Amino acid sequence: MVVNEHVQRVLDAVKEREIERVFFVACGGSSSLMYSSKYILDREAQTITSDLYSSNEFIHRNPRTLNEKSLVILCSLRGNTPETVEAAKFARSKGAITASMTNLTDSPLAQSSEYVIPYPWGGEVKAEESNYAVLYQLVFGVLAVKEGNKKLDSILRTLPHLDSVYAKAKQQFAPTAQKFAVDFKDESVIYTMASGANYGIAYMFAICFLMEMQWKNSHAIHAGEFFHGPFEILDKESPFILFLGLDETRPLEERALKFLRQYGEKLLIIDAKDYDFTGVEEDVKGYVAPLVLNQVIRQFAAELAKETKHPLETRRYMWKVAY
Amino acid sequence: MVVNEHVQRVLDAVKEREIERVFFVACGGSSSLMYSSKYILDREAQTITSDLYSSNEFIHRNPRTLNEKSLVILCSLRGNTPETVEAAKFARSKGAITASMTNLTDSPLAQSSEYVIPYPWGGEVKAEESNYAVLYQLVFGVLAVKEGNKKLDSILRTLPHLDSVYAKAKQQFAPTAQKFAVDFKDESVIYTMASGANYGIAYMFAICFLMEMQWKNSHAIHAGEFFHGPFEILDKESPFILFLGLDETRPLEERALKFLRQYGEKLLIIDAKDYDFTGVEEDVKGYVAPLVLNQVIRQFAAELAKETKHPLETRRYMWKVAY
Secondary structure: OOOOHHHHHHHHHHHHOOOOEEEEEEOHHHHHOOHHHHHHHHHHOOOOEEEEEEHHHHHHHOOOOOOOOEEEEEEOOOOOOHHHHHHHHHHHHOOOEEEEEEOOOOOHHHHHOOEEEEOOOOOOOOHHHOHHHHHHHHHHHHHHHHHOOOHHHHHHHHHHHHHHHHHHHHHHHHHHHHHHHHHHOOOOEEEEEEOHHHHHHHHHHHHHHHHHHHOOEEEEEEOOHHHHOHHHHOOOOOOEEEEEOOOOOHHHHHHHHHHHHHHOOOEEEEEHHHOOOOOOOHHHHHHHHHHHHHHHHHHHHHHHHHHHOOOOOOOOOOOOOOO | OOOOHHHHHHHHHHHHOOOOEEEEEEOHHHHHOOHHHHHHHHHHOOOOEEEEEEHHHHHHHOOOOOOOOEEEEEEOOOOOOHHHHHHHHHHHHOOOEEEEEEOOOOOHHHHHOOEEEEOOOOOOOOHHHOHHHHHHHHHHHHHHHHHOOOHHHHHHHHHHHHHHHHHHHHHHHHHHHHHHHHHHOOOOEEEEEEOHHHHHHHHHHHHHHHHHHHOOEEEEEEOOHHHHOHHHHOOOOOOEEEEEOOOOOHHHHHHHHHHHHHHOOOEEEEEHHHOOOOOOOHHHHHHHHHHHHHHHHHHHHHHHHHHHOOOOOOOOOOOOOOO
16 A cells, blocks of 8 residues: 555655644544544654644644644544634644645635645545545654654555454444443433543544533543542442553553442443454554544444434534524 | 742753753643643744643653653642652653652652752742742743743743732632532533633643532533534533633633523633733733632632532542552
């Protein structure tokens, strides 16, 4: 497998330019998919530092190190999130390279960005063409062209196997998802928890699936911070979803697991150790785990929606009122 | 006013060293007090980039740019938070300058750190000697010695006036705090919301005061992210606390305010525009607002504890069981 042609165009530009900073800029679900990429840059990059901001925070915070030595990676599925479109214009006005991921190449975001990386969306998307796949190609690609990092090869060898990994994981977790939906359907608050590369998925499940699509109260607790306040909320009636990954912060999640098992009872534990990772290269397993989790967790949301009889598409405000 | 002697020692070391990165490392409440400092560095620093991590995340994430060109600022009130002590040792092993803020100078954190910045705690602490005051001296001090930033002078001129600002703000908000406690005492979920320089206080109030000390469900929603998922939870029964600051991200908080007023009803709004800021220099008002909020919000917690008859000191796990 080779790098996606649109990603390659960004890498060609990056190659010609000194890059000191990467900014990950998006909102909500599009932002959540970038957390593991920030984790990757933190762990792998020798010279490039990064930050991740919700689009409007990025614009108003106006980071002083945003300049022509910055690469700003943006994402909006339909390319019409107003703050993200503005963020792209803002970043360009500062001289940064802008690379926007979107499903719609004629969208305002696409038109406002120097580089556009389209990704397919909907029914039968191949894993190797998905939003996560193009983002990882871009991030590992930047590490490769700027610092000679070798993991891009591992990612490119891994991506073609992901459809099979996803399918097996989904099948494996299907009974758990049904049981979860029955057990948790009447809860008014459901916490999610994770650390490191997985935290973005915990965040996404809390704010998109639980709060937005199921109108259930939620909060993605960081597994390390849990012990410095949030854990006092825990009793045998408090529903918690914990994700255990394969990245270097797994000990934080394991510590939280031990405590949850001791003092809690309404628990859903999804452990990446249970995935069949055939075809996933050893040195990127920790980075790939959240991609699998992102697939697995969607069936938990779908099953929950069936049991609550509250379809995932129901909204009261989003796309319906002015805001 | 001059810089605190312990802060000055760190600045003397920083002056002699090339500093590319600042890491803010702590847990829970100690971490929350650093968010506005990360905001300050983002806005002010031309060359120094920064990150903020919960202590154990910092250790296991092991950022590759952590090295002898890093300044790692840590904090633990009693200096005995195990993860933060370990983080100090870890940072020193990487050659970074470690500067630890703590109340106890003979604590494990103090003993594990190259530089110790003591701060008083308890009844009658002068604002200019508080944890926030020494941290701001350090952060603006780094900006002064490395980049010639002039705002350290503004901060030093401002700090002696803060006791008076705090006292007036507390008095002004006392009736609101009592009303809040009566109105919100039976709520099982209370959200907090802010952006930019204020977000750390929203986070602190959610995880420390509400979850830890009142066993109330909570979540500090980012005011920009609110519109990309969390706002769907809002109805006339959902309790929200919104903080409006004076920093550059205020438009995000104002947008959230408008929406909350339109679709919500159980609202507590604390607006920094209402503070009497006599003595606060114009160019640091946005940075100082969270310090005032940090004082004001404590009386809301105290009043809530009276109404719920759940003392702020009550714990089931913290300092009581192994974790």
